[in-house]
Amino acid sequence: MSNPTPLVLSLLAAALVGCGSSEREESLDPPSTIQAPGLRIGATSAQRFGRMGGGAEPGAKAPEAQTAFTFALPAGWKTLPAQQFRDVNLEAPGGVNAWVTLMGPGAGGALGNLNRWRSQLGLAPAAESDLAALPTETLLGQSAQRIDLASADGAQRLVAVMLFEADRSVFVRMSGSPEAVQEQLPGFATFLASLADRGAASPSVASPSAAGSAGGADAASGAADPGGAGDFRWSTPVGWVPVGGSPFKLFEYTVADGKCWVSELAGDGGGLAANVVRWCGQVGIEPMAESEIEALPRLQVLGQEAVYVRLLQDGDAPGMLGLIIPLGDRTLFVKMTGASRLLVEQSPGFESFCRSFTRKG
Amino acid sequence: MDFLSGFRLSVLILFFMFLITWLGTLSQVEIGLFQSQKKYFESWIVAQPVYGPLHVPLPGGALLMAALAVNLVLGGIVRLRRTWSRAGILITHLGIALLLVAGVVKFAASSEGYMRLYEGEKSSEYVSYHEWEVTIHEDVGDGGFRQWVIPESMFVGATGAASVTVREASLPFELSLFGFVGNADVLQKGPMFETSQPVLDGYFVQPRQNDKEAEYDVAACYVTATAPGAEVSPRDGILWGAARYPLAVTVGDREFGVSLRKRRFPVPFEVELAKFTHEYHPGTMMPRVFKSDVLVRAEGSQPESMLIEMNAPLRRDGVIAFQSSWGPQNAGPGDRLFSVFTVVENPSDQWPLWSCIVIGIGLVLHFGMMLMRYIGAEMKSSATAEAAR
Numbered sequence: 001m002s003n004p005t006p007l008v009l010s011l012l013a014a015a016l017v018g019c020g021s022s023e024r025e026e027s028l029d030p031p032s033t034i035q036a037p038g039l040r041i042g043a044t045s046a047q048r049f050g051r052m053g054g055g056a057e058p059g060a061k062a063p064e065a066q067t068a069f070t071f072a073l074p075a076g077w078k079t080l081p082a083q084q085f086r087d088v089n090l091e092a093p094g095g096v097n098a099w100v101t102l103m104g105p106g107a108g109g110a111l112g113n114l115n116r117w118r119s120q121l122g123l124a125p126a127a128e129s130d131l132a133a134l135p136t137e138t139l140l141g142q143s144a145q146r147i148d149l150a151s152a153d154g155a156q157r158l159v160a161v162m163l164f165e166a167d168r169s170v171f172v173r174m175s176g177s178p179e180a181v182q183e184q185l186p187g188f189a190t191f192l193a194s195l196a197d198r199g200a201a202s203p204s205v206a207s208p209s210a211a212g213s214a215g216g217a218d219a220a221s222g223a224a225d226p227g228g229a230g231d232f233r234w235s236t237p238v239g240w241v242p243v244g245g246s247p248f249k250l251f252e253y254t255v256a257d258g259k260c261w262v263s264e265l266a267g268d269g270g271g272l273a274a275n276v277v278r279w280c281g282q283v284g285i286e287p288m289a290e291s292e293i294e295a296l297p298r299l300q301v302l303g304q305e306a307v308y309v310r311l312l313q314d315g316d317a318p319g320m321l322g323l324i325i326p327l328g329d330r331t332l333f334v335k336m337t338g339a340s341r342l343l344v345e346q347s348p349g350f351e352s353f354c355r356s357f358t359r360k361g
Numbered sequence: 362m363d364f365l366s367g368f369r370l371s372v373l374i375l376f377f378m379f380l381i382t383w384l385g386t387l388s389q390v391e392i393g394l395f396q397s398q399k400k401y402f403e404s405w406i407v408a409q410p411v412y413g414p415l416h417v418p419l420p421g422g423a424l425l426m427a428a429l430a431v432n433l434v435l436g437g438i439v440r441l442r443r444t445w446s447r448a449g450i451l452i453t454h455l456g457i458a459l460l461l462v463a464g465v466v467k468f469a470a471s472s473e474g475y476m477r478l479y480e481g482e483k484s485s486e487y488v489s490y491h492e493w494e495v496t497i498h499e500d501v502g503d504g505g506f507r508q509w510v511i512p513e514s515m516f517v518g519a520t521g522a523a524s525v526t527v528r529e530a531s532l533p534f535e536l537s538l539f540g541f542v543g544n545a546d547v548l549q550k551g552p553m554f555e556t557s558q559p560v561l562d563g564y565f566v567q568p569r570q571n572d573k574e575a576e577y578d579v580a581a582c583y584v585t586a587t588a589p590g591a592e593v594s595p596r597d598g599i600l601w602g603a604a605r606y607p608l609a610v611t612v613g614d615r616e617f618g619v620s621l622r623k624r625r626f627p628v629p630f631e632v633e634l635a636k637f638t639h640e641y642h643p644g645t646m647m648p649r650v651f652k653s654d655v656l657v658r659a660e661g662s663q664p665e666s667m668l669i670e671m672n673a674p675l676r677r678d679g680v681i682a683f684q685s686s687w688g689p690q691n692a693g694p695g696d697r698l699f700s701v702f703t704v705v706e707n708p709s710d711q712w713p714l715w716s717c718i719v720i721g722i723g724l725v726l727h728f729g730m731m732l733m734r735y736i737g738a739e740m741k742s743s744a745t746a747e748a749a750r
Contacts, residue, residue, distance in 0.1 A: 022522060022523035022524065023523070023524050023525075023526065024518070024519075024523075024524070024525040024526070025525070025526050025527075025528070026511075026515045026525055026526070026527045026528075027527070027528060027529065028509050028510070028511060028527050028528065028529035028532070029509075029510070029529070030529065030530075030531060031497075031499075031507045031508055031509045031529070031531060031532075032507075032508050033501065033505055033506070033507055033508070034505070034506055034508050035504050035505055035506075036498070036504065036505075036506050037504040039498060039506060039607070039618065040606055040607075040618075041498065041500065041606070041607055041609050041616055041617070041618035042606075042609045042616070042618075043605070043606030043607075043609065045561075045562040045563065045564055045599075047605065047606055048601075048604045048605055048606045048607075048608065049547045049564060049601065049604060049605075085549060085551060101551075102546070102548060102549075103548060103549070103551050103554065106554045107551060107554045108551070108552075108554050168546065168548070168567065168569075169554075264644055265644040266643040266644030267644075269644070330643075330644055
């Protein structure tokens with residue numbers, strides 16, 4: 001390397017080529033002819049990007065919605081065609097409207113949107129300091145700000161959750177008369193908990209009715225989302241968050257700090273006594289005697305007499321609710337674990353969940 | 362020459378290979394498999410972050426493999442003394458060289474994608490997992506379309522304000538592509554916020570972080586169509602990989618559809634899914650068997666009934682189709698199922714097998730000869746000892 005000139009020149013030439021024109025021209029190969037019977041040319045931007053409202057031709061048949069989100073539809077709620085700024089557009093009983101809006105980053109900011117809604121309701125603008133007092137809610141796995149406003153004349157109530165991320169903003173809003181909105185709050189909570197990005201693990205895996213079909217849930221039991229896995233369908237209690245299936249679990253939910261899952265095993269799944277004794281050990285309770293096991297309460301599930309096991313302790317000590325459903329050639333297990341205090345609270349939901357089981361088809 | 366063919370370089374290369382493999386494996390947690398592969402194993406130089414903005418340059422996988430090839434060829438083949446006693450070593454090195462060549466050929470000339478078929482559906486193309494292409498279609502009647510294809514290699518550099526303009530003699534307009542991003546949303550522009558991106562018909566491209574699972578990335582770009590002397594409408598548009606319909610561009614009295622989609626690769630035969638079967642291990646959700654009965658039709662030959670199942674791919678005309686997945690995962694009894702095949706075209710598909718055979722032969726020859734030599738020497742020393750007694 002006694003003479004560095006050639007190297008320097010080469011580097012300079014390479015740099016010039018690299019920093020050259022940012023406009024390039026290319027020639028294409030000649031066209032081919034293909035058969036594509038499903039190809040349609042002539043859709044509007046709204047149709048192309050999955051937002052059917054603005055710009056759709058009058059009378060044109062709206063294609064099936066494909067929004068950026070999946071969700072579980074609360075009981076009695078209906079999906080409506082998406083509109084401009086309503087990527088998911090829903091109608092709840094009592095004339096309540098709810099929708100999801102997906103925007104770019106910032107999207108007017110939290111204060112800007114809060115004051116826009118306040119002005120719509122005839123309320124005075126809020127100050128920056130008021131934002132800090134807003135409660136938070138989980139939306140799409142992130143902490144989001146929750147807004148609950150009543151109009152100045154008392155005729156309207158608006159509940160909204162807004163999430164600002166680095167590359168997008170998401171608003172979920174429900175409004176209507178105060179009484180109707182109050183009645184739909186559990187459904188709104190279910191909807192928020194189920195809302196997921198399309199492509200991410202979503203409740204639609206378990207819920208054939210997700211992303212748009214009408215409810216059909218067991219309203220009497222307070223359940224909201226008809227779910228199911230394997231050969232079974234069930235109604236998911238309000239507030240239970242679907243997690244999905246795994247090799248040993250047909251399906252699993254997160255219930256506050258606890259979890260509930262459904263599994264099935266061939267034959268008797270190891271036997272009633274063996275399972276109950278094992279579960280006692282898992283929560284640190286003295287194993288039950290055979291006579292105690294025989295005396296366990298029964299629930300009618302799937303037309304069978306299922307054994308209901310309640311292993312509860314004081315306060316936050318670990319506990320377990322279990323249901324063993326013998327089905328002849330296999331045994332279905334429903335288990336909920338968590339702090340005993342939580343399980344006491346969730347017992348009614350767990351029992352209604354178990355009673356809601358039906359066979360598919 | 363001594364350094365290039367020496368063991369010191371070999372050890373240095375192996376050390377950096379170990380380091381790069383370790384760093385590349387760790388980085389998969391942060392950036393996913395695809396990006397990690399690109400950054401560490403398909404690059405010449407890696408800028409490895411150390412602390413804050415401080416980065417250390419390290420040799421990338423491509424550079425290390427090239428250096429290893431040079432080291433191997435010079436040290437193990439060119440400079441090796443060609444005697445019968447070293448024939449095994451030579452053959453072994455040739456086998457390793459063949460393995461490296463197989464890797465280069467696969468990297469440069471193979472393609473991979475998937476073919477998803479519902480029962481009763483057929484296809485003679487597969488879709489890339491990662492590569493994009495822009496297509497222009499013009500309806501020619503009877504379900505037929507004239508199709509122009511712009512491969513990703515042409516527009517991948519059209520990021521930001523940089524643009525690439527494509528033309529073809531039979532296409533009555535030029536298409537300029539710019540603002541290409543590998544992962545993006547297309548959002549509506551609301552009244553409450555501003556965006557630095559161009560807004561067209563109320564929509565704009567919002568770039569997003571690459572997904573760790575690169576298959577989930579959805580690319581987008583802006584396009585401008587121009588035709589001297591003819592009216593073009595719309596002149597500007599957005600292409601998005603998840604758009605449900607093409608961008609309609611009218612040039613004079615002709616209409617074209619422009620789409621951004623995952624690259625399609627044709628295969629020289631047609632596959633029809635006759636039946637998909639799946640079974641679980643009893644009492645679990647672990648798949649025991651999933652298999653697809655397919656009909657394979659090639660031009661000029663009778664349809665052939667074949668079975669594709671786990672570990673038994675379809676191999677035909679240089680194309681390999683593996684049973685990789687199925688769905689819908691929440692399907693109930695009687696629901697229509699689809700089967701997913703991973704399709705690979707790799708000219709060097711069988712080369713690793715051949716190179717392993719060559720390496721095996723070389724090693725057997727070399728160690729066999731050493732063994733023979735050892736036995737001969739032992740016998741000779743025994744005989745000498747006997748004679749001396």
